[in-house]
Amino acid sequence: xxxxxxxxxxxxxxxxxxxxxxxxxxxxxxxxxxxxxxxxxxxxxxxxxxxxxxxxxxxxxxxxxxxxxxxxxxxxxxxxxxxxxxxxxxxxxxxxxxxxxxxxxxxxxxxxxxxxxxxxxxxxxxxxxxxxxxxxxxxxxxxxxxxxxxxxxxxxxxxxxxxxxxxxxxxxxxxxxxxxxxxxxxxxxxxxxxxxxxxxxxxxxxxxxxxxxxxxxxxxxxxxxxxxxxxxxxxxxxxxxxxxxxxxxxxxxxxxxxxxxxxxxxxxxxxxxxxxxxxxxxxxxxxxxxxxxxxxxxxxxxxxxxxxxxxxxxxxxxxxxxxxxxxxxxxxxxxxxxxxxxx
Ligand SMILES: Cc1ncc(C[n+]2csc(CCOP(=O)(O)OP(=O)(O)O)c2C)c(N)n1
Ligand SMILES: [Mg+2]
Numbered sequence: 001x002x003x004x005x006x007x008x009x010x011x012x013x014x015x016x017x018x019x020x021x022x023x024x025x026x027x028x029x030x031x032x033x034x035x036x037x038x039x040x041x042x043x044x045x046x047x048x049x050x051x052x053x054x055x056x057x058x059x060x061x062x063x064x065x066x067x068x069x070x071x072x073x074x075x076x077x078x079x080x081x082x083x084x085x086x087x088x089x090x091x092x093x094x095x096x097x098x099x100x101x102x103x104x105x106x107x108x109x110x111x112x113x114x115x116x117x118x119x120x121x122x123x124x125x126x127x128x129x130x131x132x133x134x135x136x137x138x139x140x141x142x143x144x145x146x147x148x149x150x151x152x153x154x155x156x157x158x159x160x161x162x163x164x165x166x167x168x169x170x171x172x173x174x175x176x177x178x179x180x181x182x183x184x185x186x187x188x189x190x191x192x193x194x195x196x197x198x199x200x201x202x203x204x205x206x207x208x209x210x211x212x213x214x215x216x217x218x219x220x221x222x223x224x225x226x227x228x229x230x231x232x233x234x235x236x237x238x239x240x241x242x243x244x245x246x247x248x249x250x251x252x253x254x255x256x257x258x259x260x261x262x263x264x265x266x267x268x269x270x271x272x273x274x275x276x277x278x279x280x281x282x283x284x285x286x287x288x289x290x291x292x293x294x295x296x297x298x299x300x301x302x303x304x305x306x307x308x309x310x311x312x313x314x315x316x317x318x319x320x321x322x323x324x325x326x327x328x329x330x331x332x333x334x335x336x337x338x339x340x341x342x343x
Pocket of ligand 2: 161162163189190191192193194195
């Protein structure tokens, strides 16, 4: 569950990317699978109304969170958005606390008061997620500024979707962080849609990474379904930030395999899932977990048993998380306002 051990993150990885340590490969695969199985386990309870908060599933986008967070140290910071179960788990957040939070239990990471879209665990460097589109981007910049002033060497990562490119605060954040050379990595998860708005209908240039160029920010576009490619880019970005050469912008092209909110947009009777079937099928073939499995089997001497072993370990973790949640109490209703800010 912990982010990768520091010792395996040698910068030598940057020089010869064909030599990924086995421990790293297992870590990446396990992290992606943990996210996927977690997300898919939520489908049935969502449909049965056992979960009362809106849930934005991350299935299909796992390589982004896994690849980026594997390049970070435990004390580095991340900030997420409305679709952040994957970010939370990849940065070392507890599966027990995530499931408990989604089910509104006192033992959840936000004491059951936040739900799926308000995940936090400062001890793991997860400084917050919020559903206001682009809302946490300036917070990530602020954390990077604090790290720089205090000379802590901590890197701050902002995860946001393609929809955030329509918000002015992103451009203010790019400008300020470039001006102050802040150790912040902007990770745009471009899944081609902002709710039901295709990117081609709201941008003249679909290559989002180019928005960072006028600010003199190093920016790259990667295949967000290829976990090794994401990891490689994140390692480069982290190194730049630690060398005082930040910020860096990474656009990860990816696709969600579930509805915008909930398992399938059409299930709610809204018929808002306007994505063409052929497009969906094409991306399904590029499933980041199935693809990485093939890479492990073909190029890295993994066998089916290794894969099954990991799957059964993660399945048990998930069963434990559901038991933990089941036996956890709901918050005491007398404490409803206990953590609410009052002047
Ligand atoms: C400022 C603001 N405007 C609108 C919304 C409603 N809203 C919630 S999610 C979303 C789309 C976000 O799309 P994107 O950033 O691409 O993330 P994705 O859902 O694709 O992961 C919108 C418009 C919001 N939460 N905040
Ligand atoms: Mg999007």
